Amino acid sequence: MSASTESASSPALSTLRRVFGYPAFRGEQQAIVEHVSEGGDALVLMPTGGGKSLCYQIPSLIRSGCGIVVSPLIALMQDQVSALKLLGVRAAFLNSTLPPEHASVIERELLEGELDLLYVAPERLTTPRFLQLLAQAKIALFAIDEAHCVSQWGHDFRPDYIQLSVLHERFPGIPRIALTATADQATRGEIVERLALQQARVFLASFDRPNIRYTVVEKDNPRRQLLRFIRASHDGDSGIVYCLSRKKVEETAKWLREQGLSALPYHAGFDAATREAHQTKFIRGDGIIMVATIAFGMGIDKPDVRFVAHLDLPKSLEAYYQETGRAGRDGLPSNAWMAYGLQDMVLQREMIEQSQAPDEIKRVERQKLDALLGYCEAPSCRRQVLLRYFGEDSEPCGNCDMCLSPPETWDAAEAVQKALSTIYRSGQRYGAGHIIDILRGRETPKVKERGHENLSTFGLGSAIGDAQWSSLLRQCVATGLIGVNEHGGLILLEACRPVLRGEQGLQLRRVRDTHAAAPSVRREIEFGSDEERALWAALRQCRRQLAEENNVPAYMIFGDVTLKQMLDLRPQSLEAMLDLTGVGERKLALYGTDFLAVLQQR
Known part of the structure; x- marks a missing residue:
């Protein structure tokens, strides 16, 4: 079949080439587009940069009527509408930034059939007034973007998304397509249940982003570690640095600027004008580093972000996957780099325990944190751990720090016994720093005040350095030998008994050289001859x-x-x-x- 014949017989492919300028679909895009174009419902799980938007944009152009896109972020709406307009697509958005008179014009265009795509926030869509407006319009389809926001088990829960089941109830004959870049089994199940997508066809693309190199380092002056990483691998590149607190965001951005880098802060505490100005500079500029809380990033369509760095532990592997997925959307080599320490674990556990969430949600959050810790302390390929979490098997990737520089292991059973005994004898109340002081034989004021210099384990770990003890305790927490109470104190868990009694051996990773540069991004080899x-x-x-x-x-x-x-x-x-x-x-x-x-x- 000739190209022209094939194009003529396939409205989807013709639209792809004519409107978007792409010669062919990727992966399951074509199957999704054809399924929805023919009136079928779909749940699409596809990684960031995989081309999710085409899966509803092209059916909206093929089908009669206007495609209604539910989007949680104003920035995402505006960017996509601007891009579509440049392609000649009749697109618009309705959100709180529009003056009433402008919104009225768009509503009239919808009713008169003059729009191909309309982006709407979930809280607007579910109002009685807007639902009545939709009932009077010709609708091609409903697309629910960032569908994981519907899940209370997810990391980005938006209460307004729960109300979107009204689309199935009010408009049963109009196809719906729900899309997300990340969702574990529990989240997928809730998306299906809450959006009434039991009859939808599920399209599950690979979660693998082979162009991203994953690296985790143990914290040791993390700002300096971050700077070495940027200097070694990304000098002059655009990147995102995530921090947990607003204060840390501002201090880190300021420090990076003092080191000669172009860095901007972003968090929800800034006024809207400042956030928009910084976001615009980042998206349009080259070589700008955005230092941000998780308030920044969802829906950011910047294909040349070369790295995403975490100076604090994210909340879950879903959050980590989505945040790191903002790097390398163009498919070129990029880095996901994270520095973390035992205090990160303690802080995240405290946040879970102190939250007002029901016990069941706290239980799920603990499980998610445990999975994230397992990733951080992985003794082998990180990509295998990450993909396994999303139900996908893979071979070792050869493009993460564990594959590129496999860690040394050591027989740590005796050292772990000393640590477990110290935690027990000191009352299972103290954090890692105090436990290490006892093991190293330091007579600090706190140690002396509590009489812990008299413990039988005092000084028994003097031959092992602080960094290795810290790594050992982290690995024990990650493997379930040690727990963390609501006050950050280390406690013994049932699984530690065989180790404590000497009935079970234990191989742990040796601490890495924290001053060594992270493996650099893959680049083309340049030959001199x-x-x-x-x-x-x-x-x-x-x-x-x-x-x-x-x-x-x-x-x-x-x-x-x-x-x-x-x-x-x-x-x-x-x-x-x-x-x-x-x-x-x-x-x-x-x-x-x-x-x-x-x-x-x-």
């Missing part, structure tokens, strides 16, 4: 052959960082190869001779 290009190809061929012989992914042999160092440094002995990143003794023994042979032939 044909000889360099040939050597690079030979090194990769050697790695590929070894990977096939050992039936392992190529990155498990040596990562690109190691191969690049081989290319640059040209080591001529096995001893010299030990100086390369990623070359340990075991790998040197297994693979060093093969790579050395390639290097010595050039």
Whole structure:
């Protein structure tokens, strides 16, 4: 079939090419578009940058009438309408920023069939007046964007979304499409139930964003760590830095500016004009870093955000996934970087316990926090942990810090026993800092005041550094050996008994060098000569052959960082190869001779 014939026989593809200028659909886009265009309901779960908006924009253009898009954010409405208008689409929005006379014009255009798409906030849509207006108009479809906002189990609950079931009740013959970039099983179930989408077809795209590199570092002067990360991998790039508090947002943005970076603060405490001004600068500018609370980001359509950094622990893996998904929407290599420590865990647990939420919601929030801690303390591929949370299996990615620089482990059973015993003997009331002081044998005023220098475990951990003790306690919390009470004190959990009695061994990760730069973003290798290009190809061929012989992914042999160092440094002995990143003794023994042979032939 010729291209022209195919285009003529497919209104969806014709619209895609003609209006949006794309040669073909991606993934399940075409199936979604055709299903909704034919009048079917749909629940679409697709990652940020996956092209969700086309899934309702094109059916709105194909079907008779106007597509009504429920959107929770004013900024998102305005950006999408502006973009659509540039494409010649008759689009408009109704929200609180419009003067009454302007809103009246748009309502008249809706009634007279002069609009293809109309974006509306959920609180406006569910008013009796607007529902009556819709009853008089020709409606093509209802699109419910950011559908996870309907879920009380989700991280972005919006009460107005619960009322959207009225669309099914009032307009049973009009197709509905609910879309979200993130939802675990519980959230998906609530979306289906609350929006009455039991008969909808579910389209579940892969949650994987292979262009994003995930890195988690242990906090040790996090601002300095952030600066090293930006300098090493993203000098001059646009990025987002998330902080938990408004005060920290402003202080961090100020500090980054003092270091010569273009940084702006954003949080809900600023007036609307300031927020809009900063957001506009970020979206339109180059190389601007937005330091923000979670008030910033949902619906931000900036494709060249090269990194998202977290200086504080987010609330859940859903929140983390959605926030990091704002990086690399254009598909180019980008970074998701996070610094966290034990105090982050304590703070998040305190926020859960002190909230006014019902016990059932608190229980779910604790489970979500536990899943996030499991991600942070993962001993292997982070992408596998992240995707598994969303019900998706994957191979090790080769593009996260755990894959690029696998951690060392150590037999920590004895050290954990000392920590557990110290927590128990001190009364299961104190935070990590005090427990570490006891283990390290420090006679601080607090230790002496409580007589804890007399405990049998006092000073038994002096041979282990503070950073390793902190990491050990975090890993024990993440694996359920230790809990945190409502006051931030460490307590023993039932699962610790076999370890405490010496019946169970325990391998934990060694603490990483917090001063080491994070793995940089993948970039094209630049070659200075044909000889360099040939050597690079030979090194990769050697790695590929070894990977096939050992039936392992190529990155498990040596990562690109190691191969690049081989290319640059040209080591001529096995001893010299030990100086390369990623070359340990075991790998040197297994693979060093093969790579050395390639290097010595050039």
